[in-house]
Amino acid sequence: MDPVDSAAVTVAAGGRTGTRLLPPGDFGVVLATLRARQGWSVREFSRRANVSEGQICNLESGVRNPTPAVAAACDAAFGTGGALVELAEAGRRGARTESLVDAGPVVAGYERVLRELKDIGRSTGPRFVTASMKSVTRTLTDAAPLAVGEQRADIWLLASKFAEYAGWMAQEAGNPAEALRWTNLAVRWGAQGGDETVAAYALVRKAFIAQHRGDTHAAIGCADQAAGHPAANPVIRAHAARRAAQGHAHRGDAIACREALERFASHVAEALGDRTPHWGPRTENGNPRLIEASCMLSLRRFxxxxxxxxxxxxxxxxxxxxxxxxxxxxxxxxxxxxxxxxxxxxxxxxxxxxxxxxxxxxxxxxxxxxxxxxxxxxxxxxxxxxxxxxxxxxxxxx
Incomplete structure (x- = not known):
């Protein structure tokens, strides 16, 4: 029995215990969360549940409510002991007749999915989250045109956050071209959501990619562009200074490296309490001593x-x-x-x-x-x- 099947059996072992087995959210959000936890792509879930990929995308985006037969098939695939059937029935009792997507539950639910995927990615690497990241971005970009006003912008912005993390996972998988593709999508979708700061952070990501290609000149150039971008906030400038410091260290320029480290510390202090949109790792979680040590290592000051x-x-x-x-x-x-x-x-x-x-x-x-x-x-x-x-x-x- 593989880990996925083992996890499903564990959930089902208690029998029919109702919706308390499930993570919070409506049927579509719960479905996506369970799929993310299992590491299944839409195609893999479609095969296991014998439900079409199109139906699954419509369910996860909230465009369609599940029929009793589809809910039962999903319940059997996840081994949730009837909990998904009960959730679908509760949804039908309170179903809306409008064709537009209510973005509130969609955004709140998929933000939880993104947090879970990031936790999985940090502990197990890209291979268990990549398929889910791709399918969720498809779900969100399908749902966004069906929403209106600020709700549409919220969905596009969330799609941008998924794309940004998918770019990081592609880089971790050793595919810089795919990382750049996802990063560019994050910029485009962020702009559709009304957030230009992702364009500044994308330059930080490109600096990191260039650094791992061994192109320190490009890495420093992208970091400097990020720091000077009109939409850059203190968090992004801190990330940019860190990348610049490591780039200068790789080039053997100790003075420029030290100046960049000082800028990093200054921007981190400035970022405390900053409420502008957040991209990338939280700067308060970055350890200045470890970053300085890493730069000294690159300078060969062992x-x-x-x-x-x-x-x-x-x-x-x-x-x-x-x-x-x-x-x-x-x-x-x-x-x-x-x-x-x-x-x-x-x-x-x-x-x-x-x-x-x-x-x-x-x-x-x-x-x-x-x-x-x-x-x-x-x-x-x-x-x-x-x-x-x-x-x-x-x-x-x-």
Whole structure:
């Protein structure tokens, strides 16, 4: 039995317990949430429930209410013990006759879906969320023309948020072209929702993509454009300064890197309490010490980088909830330690982190692992360390 089937059996094990089994929302939102949790695409769910893909999209967008037979088929596919049938019946009793979409439940429900998908993406990587991200954006872009006024704008803005995260997941999957495509869609849909700030943040994303391509000139250029964009708010300027700092560090320009780090700290302080639209990771969750340590690593100031990583690990020994960030900074720490000859300590960190790296399957984390391998191979290693370095090299290649 695969994990999806196992999860469905677990839900159904309690028998017919009613709608309390289900996440909050109307039938369409609940359907999308359950599908996202299982990691099913619309096509996969269509196959399991024997319901057409078009029907599923109409249900999830709120354009159609389910018939009793369709509700029963969905209930059987998820193993919700009659809960979906009850929810569909409750929806029919209070059904509206208008053909327009009421955006309130759609937006609130899919915002919850997006939060859940981000939680899954942070802990397991892109492969379990990509299909759901694509199908939800299709649902939202189909629903938006059926709404009016501010409600239509709200749906377009939510579609933009899904597209922005789909771009990040594409980058994590090692597909920069697809990442750029989704980022451009996020800009277009954000504009239709009345938000121009996503255009500024898109430049930050493009800076990150350029950095991982090894094009530091383009990375710094995009970061500077983001910082100077008319719609940039303090959060976006902070992200831009961080990307600029890392770009300058890769080029070996310590002075420009330090200036960018100072701008980052200033914008983070300015962003506290900022209520303008939010894109990208929350700046208050960014650890300035780890970011500085990462820049020192790129500048090949291994001793300073190792000291900063060591100090932060002593100060915050608990691992963060974000497995991707945990793995990325752990590998950078190990690279710094290898750079100062502490290969035993470095290998201990990598050995403990390899299971996380395998689970999240992130192209950006694998790139960091490749940097560790490159540095570790400059040191004299024991047979056990050599085996770990070789295993890391194989995983870095993907």
């Amino acid at each position: 001793e300073l980088a190792a000291d900063l990583f060591d100090a932060e690990r002593r100060r915050r020994p608990a691992v963060p909830a974000d497995s991707n960030s945990q793995a990325r900074f752990a590998v950078r720490h190990a690279t710094a330690l290898a750079g100062v000859g502490r290969l035993d300590d470095a290998c201990q960190i990598v050995e403990a982190t390899l299971p996380v790296i395998k689970r999240v399957d992130s192209a950006t984390v694998r790139a960091e692992l490749g940097r560790f391998v490159e540095q570790a191979r400059t040191r004299r290693a024991s047979p056990g360390q050599l085996a770990l370095i070789d295993a890391s090299a194989a995983l870095a290649i993907g």
